[in-house]
Amino acid sequence: MSEMKKIKNLKEFSTSADRFEGANLLCPGCAHSIIVREVLNATNDDLVLSASTGCLEVCTAVYPYTSWDASWIHIGFENGSTAVAGAEAMYKALKTKGRLKQPDRNPKFVSFAGDGASYDIGFQWISGCMERGHNIMHVVLDNEVYANTGGQRSSSTPIGGSNTTTPAGRVSYGEKQNKKDMVAIMAAHGIPYSAQVAPNKWKDMVKKIQHGFAVDGPVFINAVSPCTTEWKFDPKDTMMLTDLSTDSLVFPLYEIIDGHELNITYRPKNVVPVEEYLAAQGRFKHLFKDEYKYLIKEWQERVDANWAYLNRREEARV
Numbered sequence: 001m002s003e004m005k006k007i008k009n010l011k012e013f014s015t016s017a018d019r020f021e022g023a024n025l026l027c028p029g030c031a032h033s034i035i036v037r038e039v040l041n042a043t044n045d046d047l048v049l050s051a052s053t054g055c056l057e058v059c060t061a062v063y064p065y066t067s068w069d070a071s072w073i074h075i076g077f078e079n080g081s082t083a084v085a086g087a088e089a090m091y092k093a094l095k096t097k098g099r100l101k102q103p104d105r106n107p108k109f110v111s112f113a114g115d116g117a118s119y120d121i122g123f124q125w126i127s128g129c130m131e132r133g134h135n136i137m138h139v140v141l142d143n144e145v146y147a148n149t150g151g152q153r154s155s156s157t158p159i160g161g162s163n164t165t166t167p168a169g170r171v172s173y174g175e176k177q178n179k180k181d182m183v184a185i186m187a188a189h190g191i192p193y194s195a196q197v198a199p200n201k202w203k204d205m206v207k208k209i210q211h212g213f214a215v216d217g218p219v220f221i222n223a224v225s226p227c228t229t230e231w232k233f234d235p236k237d238t239m240m241l242t243d244l245s246t247d248s249l250v251f252p253l254y255e256i257i258d259g260h261e262l263n264i265t266y267r268p269k270n271v272v273p274v275e276e277y278l279a280a281q282g283r284f285k286h287l288f289k290d291e292y293k294y295l296i297k298e299w300q301e302r303v304d305a306n307w308a309y310l311n312r313r314e315e316a317r318v
């Protein structure tokens with residue numbers, strides 16, 4: 001087992017050796033790059049990475065340049081998880097046959113993908129990786145939209161959001177479905193570890209990523225990734241938006257161990273009303289018109305009910 005990286009403070013964490021360089025073409029204020037840096041900086045281990053097609057991939061590997069200073073695969077929109085699972089299976093086979101020159105290096109296998117690539121198009125591939133028990137980590141950069149192709153809704157898009165395929169207007173308040181509970185679905189595979197993380201809570205993120213790397217078997221991580229372009233907020237406000245998402249409990253932080261044992265890992269001292277989270281984003285601005293205000297109340301009720309459910313599950317220890 002490789003040694004866990006010790007991280008003293010934020011300064012050291014944010015300046016430790018970069019395997020994801022600062023230079024890229026992501027929009028100013030895009031949270032994708034912050035999340036990736038946090039995941040990679042949580043470990044000193046060797047890494048085999050993939051990025052499914054989406055903003056992260058197209059903005060960090062514009063030939064002949066790359067932002068990745070680690071083994072990195074781009075293979076397709078839907079199958080980044082199976083690409084690293086294949087590499088992991090090959091590594092295991094070579095190790096068993098005694099054909100590795102450095103058998104104790106213990107590399108980590110991580111696939112990064114958007115919610116479109118994970119909740120929808122790569123769903124069955126990820127499910128297969130989880131079910132087969134590959135020693136990989138799948139990280140979703142959850143910006144709740146297909147950002148790279150112009151902002152179409154995905155099954156992660158929350159109700160009431162205005163997008164290019166579910167626009168708000170005279171006849172519609174935007175997205176009609178509730179966001180898919182992907183963490184619960186992945187945990188239902190009985191995998192050793194699944195969790196929600198947010199880039200503003202970096203210590204919580206590091207703890208979860210390190211735990212994920214330490215367990216033997218598949219790990220699923222869902223990271224909230226505010227998108228300045230599609231959520232429609234000022235690029236300087238990315239972390240403020242992330243704070244609003246965790247402190248309103250719209251995006252609660254928790255983990256699920258062995259598919260069932262749920263722990264809440266962040267309890268905001270002052271819970272922010274959901275209305276503040278919605279008001280900070282252009283994609284929800286129509287909800288503040290008189291005819292749609294009832295949806296804000298429904299939003300709050302849904303978030304409250306989910307928080308109560310998470311608390312009940314934690315308490316039940318089942």
Ligand SMILES: Cc1ncc(C[n+]2csc(CCOP(=O)(O)OP(=O)(O)O)c2C)c(N)n1
Pocket residue numbers: 053054055056077078113114115116117118121141143145146147148149154
């Ligand atoms: C099989 C397939 N379908 C569609 C596309 C077109 N495509 C490229 S990126 C993208 C959207 C990516 O969305 P998401 O995974 O949510 O990542 P984001 O860009 O939001 O980070 C789509 C639809 C593709 N490359 N391959």
Ligand code: SF4
Pocket residue numbers: 025026027029030031032055059143147148226227228229230
């Ligand atoms: S469109 Fe959104 S996800 Fe894509 S680079 Fe810009 S901020 Fe990031």
